[in-house]
């Protein structure tokens with residue numbers, strides 16, 4: 672069974688067709704990229720995947736369930752690191768991990784998660800005192816403490832310096848290695864190209880290309896996913 676099936680998804684805000692007939696599937700164990708520029712409909716799509724938004728039309732199935740109806744049950748099986756997600760400034764790293772573990776019926780051992788994501792030296796540090804990269808590492812660990820089958824990462828490395836970005840990429844590679852299904856939302860084409868098995872390129876609420884980064888690059892006769900995007904985006908207008 673595919674981990675995620677999205678068919679003809681539509682979501683409108685007033686006159687804005689934020690998501691305008693999007694179809695894709697994510698295979699179990701795959702790292703799937705949703706890439707596109709600001710306002711392309713990426714976040715709205717993932718909000719529908721995790722049940723935060725209800726589609727106007729189309730169907731969404733995550734692990735065989737409808738997130739709009741089964742959000743609470745699915746929350747036990749999906750880990751999400753969302754754009755601009757945050758924590759209280761004073762909460763300590765270990766405290767946050769311990770607290771998040773209580774949200775899940777079958778959580779991972781939070782101490783092991785802390786160890787695995789190299790957070791032990793920061794255990795007693797307050798969230799507000801962490802660097803951008805450390806905060807991101809903690810948010811990623813929190814998304815994983817429920818031992819999820821599917822992980823959704825939205826704009827994982829926005830605002831990070833190049834070193835912290837590369838470090839975060841390695842963490843995503845580690846996730847892939849243990850067979851977790853990952854949906855990676857990004858407006859960085861290099862990141863998507865480096866990390867994802869397959870990619871859906873979004874523009875103006877629609878998928879303008881889908882496939883492995885190599886396929887999309889070859890099909891468009893370009894040298895990178897970013898160049899491919901501009902070629903497709905121009906052709907789509």
Ligand SMILES: Nc1ncnc2c1ncn2[C@@H]1O[C@H](COP(=O)(O)OP(=O)(O)OP(=O)(O)O)[C@@H](O)[C@H]1O
Nearest residue numbers: 684687689707708709710711712713714715716858
């Ligand atoms: N709650 C809302 N009310 C009105 N319009 C919205 C709302 N949420 C999103 N939109 C609009 O829908 C479109 C798609 O937004 P969305 O956030 O899904 O795009 P995105 O690809 O994730 O962009 P970004 O990379 O900037 O986060 C945009 O034009 C946005 O302004």
